[in-house]
Amino acid sequence: MARIGLFGGTFNPIHVGHLTIAEEARLAAGLDRVIFIPTGESYLKDPLEVAPKGDRLEMTRLACGDVYEVSDLEVRRDGPSYTAVTCREFREMYPGDDLYWILGADSLLDMARWRDPEVILDTVTLLAFTRGGMDDSDFLARVEQLRREQNARIEVVDVFQIDVASSDIRHFVREGHAYRHLVTEDVYRYIRKRGLYGHGR
Secondary structure (H helix, E strand, O other), rough: OOEEEEEEEEEOOHHHHHHHHHHHHHHHHHEEEEEEEEOOOOOOOHHHHOOEEEEEEEHHHHHHOOOOEEEEHHHOOOOOHHHHHHHHHHHHHHHOOOEEEEEEEHHHHHHHHHHHHHHHHHHOOOEEEEEEOOOOOHHHHHHHHHHHHOOOOOOEEOOOOOOOOOOOHHHHHHHHHOOOOHHHHHHHHHHHOOOOOOOOO
């Protein structure tokens, strides 16, 4: 029986913070595998701000190299990407394994907006990461509520996070600021080659 971490996200673009979270989660939960799952079409994000899904998939593959796995399951799917559907499909693929969905505290607090959150809670263990030293009282209260009311399996992990967001990188690219240190070298070259997010250096 394997312990498999599923890390979904827009990855627009994927950056060193995402890779740090994946590794911290792998170590904290003793995961045997971590699979990145780039979103195909997000129903929660402005499509004008999101790079084409093929580009985001390729950047994720470049960033992960041979360290982490990458699934194109959501990219191949037509229509919006729903985490509940993805969780069910991975459960069908790995019926005897322990599945963990890696997500941040903010995403867990926002889960009520997701489609069929009860399916997610019934299918996987949530591996929710938070930064030490932050005020996590609302997050921890929500964790306890979900455990109590929905029998949710949730593990809380304090992880070291690099303070960067994909939106920051998109802004830096548009404004011509340095961002090379925030992504892997292969991703940096890909952004420039494809002219994503505007022109940067």
